[in-house]
Amino acid sequence: MSAAQIRFATLWRREVNRFMKIKKQTIGAPLLETFLYISVFGAALGSRVGQLHGIDYVVFVIPGLIMMSFSINSFANNSSSILQQKFQGAIQDQLSSPASPLELLLAFSLGGFIRGLIVASLTFIVASLLVDLPVDHILVLIPSLFLVGFFFSQLGVLTGVRAEQFDDVAFAQTFVLQPLIFLGGVFYSATLLPEPFQTLTHFNPLFYMINLVRYGFVGFSEVSVALSLLALTAATAALFFVNLRLFSKGYRLRA
């Protein structure tokens, strides 16, 4: 391995090591939370609701839950990790190394992405054991999940870099991210909403992400899959370049 490869491997290994050391909190808790959602919405409410658009309610909900676990965990990991390291001053060790802004950004991003991927994969495995979960369009599902994970990893990095106190991260997650996810149609179809909420839902970017992942699993989407993929790719790329610029300028990282 070259020196640059060793450096990059170490940078992201540190990020993975951090969340694995507290895996009860970073892996176990989100997994339990998703399992509880499946239990409540599947077993308890699912039998009452029946089907949505010809799909069993629990099966309709699970793709959104998988997407939700991927996004929240990617976001939470990166925002917390960066803020904690800034708070402790420990980030100086990486910042004073020969690592380039691109290496640093990718390594921080990968930490959250991997945590999100682990939780989402375990959610998928658990859900598959409980219900018959189809995978209708794997060629849409994999890039969609990849993009969702990377988008929220970037958003987590951005939040962590900008944050000056833990309250800033909690605010972004509780008051921005979670409402957008819950109102993006994880648990329902937008067509069930009265106006103007049905139209308003179309302004929520999470609505398109949830539909992409749902289409990958069950073949149903309320929006254009191609257009959603294109928009998500553009948004992810834009966010990545914003972060790269911030890292290059040292924004709130270097004095």
Add this chain to the structure above:
Amino acid sequence: MVNALDIHDLAKRYPTGVEALRGVSLEIEPGELFGLLGPNGAGKSTLIHCTTGLAQPTGGTIQVFGHDAIDDYGPARQAVGLASQEVNLDWFLTVEETLDYHAGYFGMPRRERRERTKELLETFSLTEKRDERTRTLSGGMKRRLILARALMHRPRLLILDEPTAGVDIELRLELWHYMQRINQEGTTILLTTHYLEEAEQLCDRIAFIDEGRIVGEGTSAELAAKYGVANLEDAYLALVGRKELSRSHVEVTPA
């Protein structure tokens, strides 16, 4: 011969408007043990942060062994080891991981990292603590670990920002001994300290910095001569305008 550190007309103005450095120029030759003294807020840490990439200069140049610290930051940072004034250890890591990750950030291969980690753990009497998380260490052990970490990648220029602040006499003497040893082995050292006897005893040359400017530079004797006083302590007091505190002026009143 290329200087270990060549700083020319360095300026740093923070976004708040504070001018921390106002045209600092400094040359440190390879193999020197150079002391930087000055009151709190004089610009010592800012100068160090600019050299190591933790702060971005607003003017002037810094070259580390001929490499520009901004435009050619890779080799410049590779040559520098920084032991910060603050305890900036990562709470999530063990003692051994702290050293291993640091060396990884600097591209050191695994086998070499293992050998170097073992060597430094022994040198700094940390072997028994190798599996403990850094937050459980005593203050003195944290100081030792910070110094060991700075040395992991075998830097040619070691920057020690008040390494003995707040440590007991035994550890201070131990650290002095170690500084002298690695300096004799060829490592250039830039030391900032508030302890004048430390600078007097260890440093080949000393610079006084005040309000972001170098106001005096030379050996201890040269500085005393410049201020027309008997020793380095009185020269320092002359610099900070507190000549009345000089021990030669203090009259002891009998009880």
